[in-house]
Amino acid sequence: MSGGFVNTLAVARLEWRRLVVRPLAWVLAALTLAWLAWNFTLLLGDFLAGQIQRAALPGGPGFTDLVAVPLLGQLAQLAFLVVPLLTMPAIAGDRRNGTLPLLFAAGVPASHIVLGRYLAVLGWLLWWLVLTLAMPLALAHATSLDWGKLAAAALGLALMLAALAAVGVASSTFASHPAIAAAAALIVTLALWGVNLGAQMAGINGGAINWLAMSTHLQPLLRGLVSTTDLLWFVLLVALALALATHRLGSDRERG
């Protein structure tokens, strides 16, 4: 195994361990999953109530459109709050505790510290997504799922969580206090989501401002449309956020 991979893995394991022993991660998981489970039962109740009317419409929306995808949409809304809370101590906490120099002194480059921290948070978020997906999947034997659409929506959610986590880790790298990191991450991600709201209200549906907005790239995926442009947008955002975080952390070591 290469030294870089070992470094990243060691940092990721350390961060994962810190994440799972913190009550915050468990409280967030419990509260959000309980909320999502409650909403799942409501969506399922509505779906069952309208089943007879929909039977008369061939090709109408099914379980995936009316239960699974809206549930993932709710997860996306919760993610705007949950991800900043999870990522806030990633680097800002270390800076505050004085433990950041321990990582530098172990010869771990800034890029590996950032990547390790990011992978640990991403691991937790993907586990969160899988538990949410388990709810509609539990009924797969009793209903007809549109597997392609569900896979596209799950991919969209995974990419969105990856992007929010990257922005959260970057905010944590720039902030001196975890609470400031959480607030900054929330503001940046909300701005990224709604940067095109004004243009939308003015009836403009194209152009650079719409391309910048996260919603422009997530909505098609939730509808089951996978395009390279949308995937690239998320990949670029993750790469940009992690590159900024690495640059900031590297200058921390320079500045002391």
Added chain:
Amino acid sequence: MTPSIPVPPATVLRLDQLSRRRAGRPAVRNLSLALQSGQVLGLLGVNGAGKSTTLSMIAGALRPDSGSIQLNGEDFLERPELARRLIGWLPERAPLWAELTVSEHLDAHGRLRGLNGAALRQARSAIIERLELQPLARRLAGVLSQGQRQRLGLACALLHRPALLVLDEPANALDPVQAAALRSLIREQSAAGTAVILSTHLLTEVTAVCDRVAILHEGTLRHDAPIRSDDQAALERSFFEIAMHGATDPARAA
């Protein structure tokens, strides 16, 4: 019988014209020194003399503005990954991850230093036994006393058997028994060939364990000479003269 030829001690650390500014003022200026394997260097100086900045640069936690650091003959600034195997560092006040247990700390430090599997378990058991951390192994770092934190920090620094041990005021918060145990540990490390840099405010600590003493004042090296354990009065004179008047000690030239 072939007569045994004494092997000259290798130079583990060489600093050349090391400088660093902090908070807009020079914290360390043109610092040059070398340290051989098995040697114990005491670093003295009043608060703000530049001791912690110097140690942070040697440990790889802070980059110097200029100058060079060589570790076992290799350029440390070009290859910061050398710190992983070669350096063990105990910073001032032993920063720890409060939510991890003592045992988890040692595992995390071991992995960061490239230890895994059986090698990590063996190293962890050995250091827990050597520093008598067994009763604390499952305790969270956040609830340890300051003395216990220092011992855990020391364990993390020694876990991977470094060639250079950098200790920033390690006797802080240790009781007299623990301080004596620390002195014994430093001597043991030195006998095993580890080079040690010990920053402290305690002159008695220096005369008890160090072979050499360096005194920093306003970021510059004012004294660097071997010490004799029976010469504490001379060391005190040099220290106070430098601390009060900033005089350069003639012993430096020796």
